Amino acid sequence: MEKRPHALLLKFPGTNCDAETARALEAVGFSADVLPISQVEPSKLEAVDLVVLSGGFSYGDYVMAGRLAQLVSENALGDSLKQFRDAGGYLLGICNGFQILTRMGLLPEGSLIHNDSGRFKCNWVKLKKSGLKDSPFLRALPDEFELPIAHAEGRFVTKQASEAEALVASGLGVLTYAEDINGSFSQIAGLQDESGRVLGLMPHPERFMEKAHHYDPDWTNVTGGKHGSGHYLFQSIFEEISKK
C-alpha cells in the first residue's frame, strides 16, 4: 500500500480547530494525528512530513496569544521543530498556530498583537498572493482568493514599519489582505520563512474546503476548481510532499 504523507497536529489546552483541520488534511490525502502537547516529545516528529499548529485560543490566550504555547512547546521539544524543518519537514500555523510559530522564532521576526479596532474580528477577507517567492503551500491557489478570519490578535507588527515592508518586498510576506482589516503592517496576513517550508497565516483555510462553505451560494472558483480556496492550500502542500 502506498504511504500517504503524514501530518501531526499539536493540540494545546484551548486549541479548538484541530478536528476540522485534520479533516481538511485527510480530505486532500494526508493521514493525520492530533497529539496533545502533554504527550509531545522529539521522537514523535519521526515519520512526520507536516507539523500543523491549528487555530484556537491556546491557554486561553493568557499573557498574550501563543506565548504560553510557545514556552510549553520549547520545554517539550527544545530545538526539535527547527531541526525538523532543517531536515526537510514542513510546518503550517493557522491563526493561533501562526502566533505560536512567530513567537517560536520559526518565522521572520514580528508579532501578532490586538487588532487596531480592539475587537475580535470574524468575517471573510480577500487575500493576495505576493508571488515574489514560490510557496509550496500556495501553488494551487489563484493570485487573489477569499478565506474567513476569526481573531482578536491578528495585527502583524514589526519593530519598525519598514521591516514589514521589507518582508513583503522580499516575498516572505507571502499573503496580504487586499484591504486594511486589522491594522497589520503592510497588510500582512501570512508569512513564510526563508526555506519556504514554514508558513503561518491568520485566515482559516480549513473553514473553506467546499463551495457550500462560502457565504455566497453563487460563488464560483475563478480557476474553475470545484472546491473552496482552503482545499487548494492543503492540496498544494500535499502535492509538494508527495512528489518527494
Added chain:
Amino acid sequence: MKAIFEITDRYLEAGDCSALLYAPLDEALSYRQTRRYTLDYEGDQAAALDFVSKTLLDEVGQELHQGEGAALSDYLFAIDYGMKPGALDLEKEAVMSYYRNLKEAPIVLNDLKIEHRVYVFGESKISADRFVSDICNRAIHTWTVIEGKE
C-alpha cells in the same frame, strides 16, 4: 524579594473611554490599558528580569517598565484591578504552572500578582467610581484608584 513590572503596548493608541462603560460619556476622555506584574521571588534580579522578559513580554509589540512608578503620565486617574486572593486566577495559574514545569527555573517564584491598569486621560471632574463599577466585578476583583498628579 518583590519586583513590579508594568507592560505597555507600543502600538495601541488611546481608546474612547465610553467603550469601558455601560452608558456613553458626555465628555471626551480616553484610556489606555497596561498590565502590572508583582513578583515575589528569591534569586538574582537580572534573572527575574530575564524571566519576565521571556515569559510576560512581547519585545516587538510591548515595552517593559520596572518599578512602582506609573509607566504612563498625565492621567486623570488610574484603576488597578485584579482577582481577589481567594478567587481562581486562571492567567496566574497558567504562568505558575509553566514556571513549576521548568527544568531549570532561573528564580524561585513564590507568588505572582497580576493586575490590569486602566489609565484615564482628559480634563474632567468625573469620579472614578463610575469606572470602577462598570469595569470591576465586585464578586471577584479587588481594585485601587490612583489619582493623577495635578
